[in-house]
Structures are given as structure tokens and as C-alpha cells.
Amino acid sequence: MENVNEINNPEIYDNRAKLEAIHQDIKRLMERSNQEYLDLMLANFKKDFINSLTSYVADDVESGLERSMVDQCEMRETCKSRFTEFLKNNADLMRRDSIFEEIIDEKKAELSEIKKTAPFDMCDICFSEVNTLFDKQLNLISSLQIYNANDEQKPDISAITEEIMVKSVLEPLSNKQRLQILKSMASETKTFSALSELTGLRGGNLLFHIQKLLESELILQRHERGDYMITNKGFNLLIMLADFQKFIENK
Structure with a gap:
């Protein structure tokens, strides 16, 4: 029970109110500091993820062109250099916070x-590979959710395709080991042997x-026999x- 002198002393209540106000200020400061730390962690993770992704795209461009372009062609090295410059410049778009449709149209x-400057009939073979690589880049840009189409609309429930x-979400995540694999890549890449141990x-089986x-594009492999890493789709x-x-826990 409170002391009678405390009950009849308004100064005590005033001091208690001040202490409570200080306590609330400290609590808000801690919450703000924690949020700032979390924001910094997420920003650093996004930066590292984008760096890994652009590195993967650069490797994909090099290996794709080297593998699929016509060997017996006098223009091979000249065209390869031009294609590489075009595709690697596109990879730099992934570092932006937002990409509008006009930029994608300019790239197309x-x-x-x-392609209009292509001198030979067999150029179609090389351009087919460039188009494939370009489409993969556009898909990655779209998965990063930085592409803003002019006619973009918020999808509704009726738009869900069962x-x-x-196939691309529920089935891949319905297995305990697959979910375990995906979780393990949330902050770092993983080798096949590391996933086997995990x-x-x-x-x-693995x-x-x-x-x-x-197949569900939740993870990707940096290159043949390389490490595995999570995609933006998988992280989201x-x-x-x-x-x-x-x-569920708070229900």
C-alpha cells in the first residue's frame, strides 16, 4: 500500500509522470535505433544481392555468347564485343531503384x-542467343520489382492463376528440405556439398x-558447377x- 505522505504529495506524482515520460522517450529511441539498424542491414543485403546478381549476369553473357555464336565468321569478335557491351550495360540497370517502360523500349x-546492320544470313543464330540473354535480363529486372510499366495495375485475387x-510457388515450397535449402540461402550462397551437409x-536425392x-526460379546457379544463390522471387x-x-502465431 502506498505511503499516506506519497498520496498527499503532488510532487511525487509529478516526478513519476516525468519518469514515465523519460521511459517512453527512451523506448521510442530504442525502437527507432533498432529500425534504423534493420534498414541498414536490409540495404546492405540488397546491395550484396544486386552485386551477386550483376556478377551472375555478366558471367551468363560471357558464357552464353561464347557457347552459341557462330564460330566460322569473320565478324564474330566484332559482334561479340558489341553484344557484350549492350548486354552488360543492361545489367547496370539492375542497380537502379526504378526503371520506367520508356527505358526498356529504348533498349529494345x-x-x-x-540487328539492322547484320551482314549475313547466319547472323540470325547469334541474334537468337542475344535475344535469349536479353529476355533473361528483362525477367530478372521484373523480379526485382523495379520495372514500372505505364499501364501497371495492382492485381486482384481473381487474377491468381491456380x-x-x-507449380511455381506452392509445390516447390511444400517440401521441408526445399524450404530448408531456400532459407539457408537468405544471406549467403551455398555449394552443393554445403547443402548436402545441411x-x-x-x-x-539432393x-x-x-x-x-x-525450375521455379526461386534459386539460381552462378555458373555450371558453381554456387547456388537465392533469387529476388525466392527471398520475397x-x-x-x-x-x-x-x-498464425498471433492469431
Whole structure:
């Protein structure tokens, strides 16, 4: 029970109110500091992720052109240099916070102009590979959610395609080991042997689950026999699952 002198002393209540105000100020400061730290961590993670992604794109350009361009052609090295410059400049777009449709249209027009200068019939073979690499870049830009189409509209529930959603999201994440693999890549790349140690799976069994995640574009491989890393699509799905788990736990 409170002392009678405390009850009858308004100064005590005033001091308590001041202490409570100080306590609330400290609490808000801590919350703000934690949020700033979290924002900094996310910004650094995004930077590292983009750096890894652009590095992957550069490697993909080099290996794709080297593998698929016509060997017996006097223009091969000249065209390869021009294609490489075009595609690697596109990779730099991924570092931007926002890309508007006009920029993508300019890139498409630039590739069309390059194709108009093609001197031989067999140029179609090389341009087919360039188009494939360009489409992959556009898909990555779209997955980063930085591409703003002029007619972009917020999708509604009726727009959900059951077959696509089950095949590309629900089925890949319905397996414990696949979800474990995806979670392990949230902050770093993983080798095949590291994933084997993590999951306890070996050889073909592990490869089966990795292939499922690759096909669903939730992870990608830097190059043949290289490390595996999460895509923006895979990371966003993990964030969605974490939010959903909070919803279930707080229900």
C-alpha cells in the first residue's frame, strides 16, 4: 500500500509522470535505433544481392555468347564485343531503384538497330542467343520489382492463376528440405556439398530438390558447377512466409 505522505504529495506524482515520460522517450529511441539498424542491414543485403546478381549476369553473357555464336565468321569478335557491351550495360540497370517502360523500349529499339546492320544470313543464330540473354535480363529486372510499366495495375485475387501458382510457388515450397535449402540461402550462397551437409541428402536425392527450386526460379546457379544463390522471387517468398507465420502465431 502506498505511503499516506506519497498520496498527499503532488510532487511525487509529478516526478513519476516525468519518469514515465523519460521511459517512453527512451523506448521510442530504442525502437527507432533498432529500425534504423534493420534498414541498414536490409540495404546492405540488397546491395550484396544486386552485386551477386550483376556478377551472375555478366558471367551468363560471357558464357552464353561464347557457347552459341557462330564460330566460322569473320565478324564474330566484332559482334561479340558489341553484344557484350549492350548486354552488360543492361545489367547496370539492375542497380537502379526504378526503371520506367520508356527505358526498356529504348533498349529494345537499340537491339533492333544493331540487328539492322547484320551482314549475313547466319547472323540470325547469334541474334537468337542475344535475344535469349536479353529476355533473361528483362525477367530478372521484373523480379526485382523495379520495372514500372505505364499501364501497371495492382492485381486482384481473381487474377491468381491456380496452375501457375501451384507449380511455381506452392509445390516447390511444400517440401521441408526445399524450404530448408531456400532459407539457408537468405544471406549467403551455398555449394552443393554445403547443402548436402545441411539437409542430409546425397547425390540424386539432393539434386532433385535443387532442380525443383531452379525450375521455379526461386534459386539460381552462378555458373555450371558453381554456387547456388537465392533469387529476388525466392527471398520475397521467404519474407511472405515469415509474415504469415507471425499472423498464425498471433492469431
